[in-house]
Amino acid sequence: MAVNIRRLEEFDETEGFDCGDEPLNNYLRRHAWINQQKSSIGVTYVAVDEAAPGVVLGYFTLAASSIPRGRLPKKLARGLPPYDLPMILLARLAVDQRFTGKGLGRALLAEAFRIALRVADEVGCRSMVTDAYRDKIEWYAKYGFVPIEGASEERPQKMFLDLRTIRKAMQSR
Amino acid sequence: MALTAQSKTKEAPQRARKSKFQAELAPPEDRMVRALKAELQMTSNTDFLVDALTLFRWAVSERRRGHRIMSEGASGERKILVFPRLERVAPELELPRVDLHWSEREIESLTELAQRQPAAPTEALIRAMRG
Numbered sequence: 001m002a003v004n005i006r007r008l009e010e011f012d013e014t015e016g017f018d019c020g021d022e023p024l025n026n027y028l029r030r031h032a033w034i035n036q037q038k039s040s041i042g043v044t045y046v047a048v049d050e051a052a053p054g055v056v057l058g059y060f061t062l063a064a065s066s067i068p069r070g071r072l073p074k075k076l077a078r079g080l081p082p083y084d085l086p087m088i089l090l091a092r093l094a095v096d097q098r099f100t101g102k103g104l105g106r107a108l109l110a111e112a113f114r115i116a117l118r119v120a121d122e123v124g125c126r127s128m129v130t131d132a133y134r135d136k137i138e139w140y141a142k143y144g145f146v147p148i149e150g151a152s153e154e155r156p157q158k159m160f161l162d163l164r165t166i167r168k169a170m171q172s173r
Numbered sequence: 174m175a176l177t178a179q180s181k182t183k184e185a186p187q188r189a190r191k192s193k194f195q196a197e198l199a200p201p202e203d204r205m206v207r208a209l210k211a212e213l214q215m216t217s218n219t220d221f222l223v224d225a226l227t228l229f230r231w232a233v234s235e236r237r238r239g240h241r242i243m244s245e246g247a248s249g250e251r252k253i254l255v256f257p258r259l260e261r262v263a264p265e266l267e268l269p270r271v272d273l274h275w276s277e278r279e280i281e282s283l284t285e286l287a288q289r290q291p292a293a294p295t296e297a298l299i300r301a302m303r304g
Contacts (some may be wrong), residue, residue, distance in 0.1 A: 006255045041271050053255070063271040067280060076284040085287060089271060103304075110301040111257070118261055127287055129273075142297045146286060150278025158279060162291040169294035169302045
């Protein structure tokens with residue numbers, strides 16, 4: 001199976017997508033295209049098989065975000081530049097259950113990293129943040145994401161990855 | 174098959190220098206090159222490489238300008254070229270902005286993490302970026 005990863009398009013087949021998590025299925029089926037095209041609050045990239053290029057096998061959504069400088073603790077923010085703290089948000093990542101265990105999640109994550117580096121080159125940014133389900137914390141940690149302390153146990157875990165770490169990984173290829 | 178080609182690099186004042194390009198091709202790609210050369214009636218690897226390079230360079234410049242590359246059939250059917258490496262130069266890589274809810278403790282933790290020296294990449298990350 002040869003897989004392409006590209007931006008979501010209007011007539012992509014998303015109705016049959018099932019990653020086993022209804023909010024993630026529902027986001028792709030109902031909201032991803034509208035958010036990307038009309039609301040501009042996230043760009044979704046999809047993995048498709050070259051043999052069936054309209055059928056979505058997996059996806060991730062990226063957005064830009066930042067924390068206002070005024071909210072950063074003064075004591076800790078001294079070493080940072082005097083601006084808001086920009087970040088790239090990996091908002092969602094999911095793989096259809098029929099295609100798990102084939103390295104698709106890893107391929108999607110790697111493509112998200114490449115895009116993050118490109119965006120960082122264009123607009124300046126140093127970190128990537130994701131909101132991981134509790135049972136996926138270890139999976140993200142494997143790729144270098146570090147838990148951000150302070151979230152309640154009932155909520156997804158925010159995790160941090162320095163883009164310079166990804167760049168180092170690129171250079172050590 | 175080892176595909177070799179020679180091309181001019183920079184014109185020296187008195188003598189043109191050529192650089193050598195060599196690539197080891199797996200059998201499927203080797204067959205593809207041979208078939209394409211036959212179809213295009215090309216005999217030289219250099220001509221083949223130069224033409225391929227010209228086409229690739231054009232595709233990159235079009236995608237960088239935000240233009241989509243498509244083919245149109247006789248009946249008007251259109252197909253858009255989607256090529257992951259080309260998508261990386263497309264200008265629509267700019268991302269929309271969203272605001273997240275952050276607790277004070279999360280912001281403190283994030284600020285600490287952002288101040289640190291970047292961690293060394295994990296083996297899994299290095300392997301992922303090789304793909």
